[in-house]
Amino acid sequence: MLAAFAGFLAADMVLVFAAGLPAVRRFFLRHGAAVTRVVGVLFIAFGAKSIFDAANGRCGGRVTAPPVNATIRAVSGAPP
Secondary structure, three states: OHHHHHHHHHHHHHHHHHHOOHHHHHHHHHHHHHHHHHHHHHHHHHHHHHHHHHHOOOOOOOOOOOOHHHHHHHHHOOOO
């Protein structure tokens, strides 16, 4: 748990450092609206995918695939 927290802190420091670089600052100032729109579209797409998966029962731990034995029988042509 301590290693995960240390990694979290290290990643935050890297992000704060990278965000403060002059090239990154110039890029965001020049293209900030486009970056914000792209991030917003990704956020909405992630939410839509989550709702789609939940509606199809993929979040309840249910197995939707047939058992392996049934698949093998179907491929080999053996009777059930």
